[in-house]
Ligand SMILES: C=C1C[C@]23C[C@H]1CC[C@H]2[C@]1(C)CCC[C@@](C)(C(=O)O)[C@H]1[C@@H]3C(=O)O
Ligand SMILES: O=C(O)CCC(=O)C(=O)O
């Protein structure tokens with residue numbers, strides 16, 4: 001097993017990243033002026049790097065600390081018990097140690113527990129049911145805590161989508177609701193054990209999430225770095241804040257009008273150009289998690305995803321205004337399948353995915 005990463009991935013972050021801090025209080029209370037200000041700040045963040053922090057987000061801080069406590073309870077279990085819920089090939093859900101079942105090099109120094117969250121017509125608590133059916137009675141409280149946590153994340157995620165739409169001047173708010181509201185989100189608990197050789201290892205390698213919106217909470221240890229202004233910079237933990245970043249299916253796939261606009265802001269001519277080359281590895285959108293010699297670190301990542309089978313394509317009005325489409329339409333289900341089976345989601349995922357999509361006639365869908 002190889003936990004040693006190439007030197008170019010390991011350059012230290014010597015500066016603090018001034019992630020824009022967005023106070024959501026006024027927006028959540030429906031205050032127009034506050035909404036305008038928050039939207040302006042988000043728009044500025046999106047036009048440079050796509051990372052921002054939200055405070056006064058309406059999520060009870062005790063819900064967050066309960067999630068950490070429950071996650072500790074799981075990762076402290078004996079390895080046999082954790083392996084009893086291991087992630088199986090082709091599935092997104094369960095426990096994984098260093099992704100060693102999928103990869104053989106550049107292994108991340110972390111353990112993860114991932115489970116699905118979606119709303120449903122019968123109001124079944126999917127997370128509670130997941131914990132019940134996999135870990136049994138001892139984890140009933142954990143299931144309930146994570147069910148509440150995911151509900152709060154989904155609500156916050158949809159609110160952030162709304163403000164993103166406002167900040168980009170998009171009036172078709174129904175379009176993103178149609179794409180994302182019924183999607184199946186991914187909840188992931190990241191546990192990074194302390195590491196004797198933190199200078200050669202990484203907890204999560206440099207990447208851009210393939211999902212739509214990531215709402216991340218990190219504990220007080222620190223270790224989240226973003227690549228902005230051509231250098232690695234560290235994001236100081238704030239217990240009262242969530243770090244939000246927009247992923248490939250929001251930014252790069254031009255899936256909704258908001259998306260198209262984000263890309264227009266970022267790179268001129270991007271609708272035609274879409275510059276995601278190998279040589280842009282470590283460009284402005286990448287982030288990573290480093291590990292610590294003395295302290296273990298934890299983070300809670302909630303990934304808002306498009307609905308599995310909805311076709312992601314630029315909306316017609318943007319298309320007719322900004323030119324021809326260079327990439328084939330695809331669904332989130334296909335991109336997810338690709339990230340799980342063919343290539344790790346860190347380097348030029350989309351470029352490789354498009355090549356794969358063009359060369360395969362896949363109709364498979366992950367469970
Ligand atoms: C769809 C997904 C793939 C990953 C989990 C979710 C969203 C983020 C992706 C990931 C975290 C990006 C970095 C690499 C990765 C392999 C990891 O380190 O965990 C990615 C996840 C994965 O494939 O399991
Ligand atoms: O642990 C972190 O701070 C980042 C984790 C991450 O990027 C992820 O799970 O996608």
Ligand SMILES: [Fe+2]
Nearest residue numbers: 207208209214
């Ligand atoms: Fe990530």
